[in-house]
Amino acid sequence: MDFSQLNKQRAKSFNDQKALIKKLSQGRTVICPHCELPISLTLNQHAQRSAIARCQTGCTLIELDLM
Ligand SMILES: [Zn+2]
DSSP states (O other), rough: OOHHHHHHHHHHHHHHHHHHHOOOOOOOOOOOOTTTEEEEEEEOTOOEEEEEEEEEESSEEEEEEEE
16 A cells, blocks of 8 residues: 555545545445546444545545534
8 A cells, every 4th residue: 555645645625525425425436546446435333424435455545524
């Protein structure tokens, strides 16, 4: 895993993350810009109001509070 890429993802604006989660929650397919695999949305089992959007290889990993 490339941690500098991960940090860039984390540094992305909250609005960008929110837009991504919104697309995923609408059932739209979002492709990871790094590995070009689809990003999937999963609810965080431990915190019901947060969700995790990640691609299959993990280069995109966004945890977002859904409130
Ligand atoms: Zn990826």
